[in-house]
Amino acid sequence: MTTMNAMAEVVREAAVAAARAVDHLGVRNENENEHGEDSGNDENNLGHLKRPMTLATFLNVKPPKFKGTLVVTDADNWFRAIERSLRTQHVPEGQHVKFATYMLEGEAEHWWQGIQRLLQQDEGDIPWNTFKDEFYKKYFPRAARDANEMELMQLK
Numbered sequence: 128m129t130t131m132n133a134m135a136e137v138v139r140e141a142a143v144a145a146a147r148a149v150d151h152l153g154v155r156n157e158n159e160n161e162h163g164e165d166s167g168n169d170e171n172n173l174g175h176l177k178r179p180m181t182l183a184t185f186l187n188v189k190p191p192k193f194k195g196t197l198v199v200t201d202a203d204n205w206f207r208a209i210e211r212s213l214r215t216q217h218v219p220e221g222q223h224v225k226f227a228t229y230m231l232e233g234e235a236e237h238w239w240q241g242i243q244r245l246l247q248q249d250e251g252d253i254p255w256n257t258f259k260d261e262f263y264k265k266y267f268p269r270a271a272r273d274a275n276e277m278e279l280m281q282l283k
Contacts, residue, residue, distance in 0.1 A: 180216060180217070180218050180219065180222060180226075182225075182226060182229060184216070185212070185213075185216055185218060185226050188212055188215065188216055190208070190209055190212040190213075190226075190230055191205055191208045191209060191212075191230065192230050192231075192232050193205040193209075193230060193231055193232065193235050194231075194232045194233040194234060194235055195233060195234035195235035195238065195266070196266065199266065199267045199268075199271040199272075199275065200267075200275065202262070202263075202266030202267045203266075203267050206259070206262060206263070206267075209227045209230060213226060213227065220255055221252065223255040223258070224252065224253050224254070224255055224258045227258065228243075228258070235266075238265060242261050242265075246261070
């Protein structure tokens with residue numbers, strides 16, 4: 128029994144060491160510099176094969192939620208904040224829409240479900256720029272942006 132306990136302890140210590148090694152490596156790819164840019168040091172030319180980030184890891188930074196609003200600047204502020212969260216966590220662009228739309232709630236989530244059905248007729252992933260365009264059409268339309276810019280110009 129003592130031998131089994133000792134073996135279990137060795138396995139447990141190995142698991143803890145492996146977890147620490149993974150934590151030490153972090154989210155950043157070894158071949159990227161501190162700005163998330165390719166350093167060119169990829170001997171095997173595999174720098175393009177980055178592990179996808181998990182939603183759980185992304186949620187650790189507590190990205191803002193969005194429920195929909197009539198205040199256009201609130202929508203713009205949310206979008207800028209979610210972009211900052213995605214960028215800071217080095218989320219691959221292919222996951223931006225999935226992670227950002229997870230933060231939608233209530234009316235905004237309902238709106239997205241409808242738009243998603245319209246856009247996914249070819250069953251492909253929706254590009255980030257398409258999501259951004261649709262979001263701004265709904266929550267910060269061009270007329271509102273122009274009016275906001277005019278108001279800011281008058282304050283100067």
